[in-house]
Amino acid sequence: MIWESWSAFWAMGGRGFFVWGSYGALAVAVVAELVALRSARKRAIQSLQDNDDDA
Amino acid sequence: MARTEQQSNEKFGGRWFWRYASPATFYPVAGMIEKLCWVAAIVLAAIGLYIGFFVAPTEATQGEVYRVIYIHVPAAWMAMVIYLAMAFWAATGLVLGTRLSFMMSHALAPTGAIMAVVALITGSLWGRPTWGTYWVWDARLTSTLILFFLYVGYMALVAAFDDKKKGDRASALIALVGAINVPIIYFSVNWWNSLHQGSSVRPGSSSMASTMLTAMMVMTFAFWAYCIAASMYRLRTEIIERERNAAWLPAAVKEASK
Numbered sequence: 619m620i621w622e623s624w625s626a627f628w629a630m631g632g633r634g635f636f637v638w639g640s641y642g643a644l645a646v647a648v649v650a651e652l653v654a655l656r657s658a659r660k661r662a663i664q665s666l667q668d669n670d671d672d673a
Numbered sequence: 674m675a676r677t678e679q680q681s682n683e684k685f686g687g688r689w690f691w692r693y694a695s696p697a698t699f700y701p702v703a704g705m706i707e708k709l710c711w712v713a714a715i716v717l718a719a720i721g722l723y724i725g726f727f728v729a730p731t732e733a734t735q736g737e738v739y740r741v742i743y744i745h746v747p748a749a750w751m752a753m754v755i756y757l758a759m760a761f762w763a764a765t766g767l768v769l770g771t772r773l774s775f776m777m778s779h780a781l782a783p784t785g786a787i788m789a790v791v792a793l794i795t796g797s798l799w800g801r802p803t804w805g806t807y808w809v810w811d812a813r814l815t816s817t818l819i820l821f822f823l824y825v826g827y828m829a830l831v832a833a834f835d836d837k838k839k840g841d842r843a844s845a846l847i848a849l850v851g852a853i854n855v856p857i858i859y860f861s862v863n864w865w866n867s868l869h870q871g872s873s874v875r876p877g878s879s880s881m882a883s884t885m886l887t888a889m890m891v892m893t894f895a896f897w898a899y900c901i902a903a904s905m906y907r908l909r910t911e912i913i914e915r916e917r918n919a920a921w922l923p924a925a926v927k928e929a930s931k
Contacts, residue, residue, distance in 0.1 A: 636738050636798045648787075662910050663926060
């Protein structure tokens, strides 16, 4: 372990805001993309089924 | 449709891989690639972050803030690579008239745009403590911002046309013209004076500690896997939307959702 303690880890040498802000931004972007992907898929399948019902 | 596929099969000697240019054949293949890549992305990200945060040492001049590199550089690379892939599939679609190529191109764009945003945000959060500013209008930052706008323009153009075929062709043009921006981003730090540092990784030589480099490369592979998985997922959704009247589709969708 290269960190003296967990609080040293979270502090990132006083640059915690910038480091964790970056990783947080990535996490938000990934989660947003996954949610968008899922809901687009649901909509597509729903409209496919509606299509079937009409036929 | 069947006619053109048959024609292109004859034109190119009916080689096996042309079968995969058909949405019906590629749909299940895309599903397999996607699943493999989700697993790879999670495993590689776990390994890469572990090395990056618990093995790689503090950087001598920057301290701990350099650890942003493990996501900043892969995101920036993916934003460029995905744009080139998008332009490649757009060109393929224009030349061969294969509809799967255009769909592939569309499926890549949102993930590429997200990678560009991540590169810009992480870059500005890294710039503030190291350069003293969140943003400068220098060549690399500006050309990366243009890359983001190209993605947005491309997606807007795809969505703007009611006639999907016209949208395919119009958006393919912006993808191709915009591709010139990618080498500009890549070489910008050599061509212009820039606050942005030069490449730390070059073929054959590198200016980083080996554990840092290992972590960054593992994270890069994780990003590749994630981007492929997300694009394949989006591609399959697009196939469901566009091939909705195809007889094979309902069974394939049902098979996949088991």
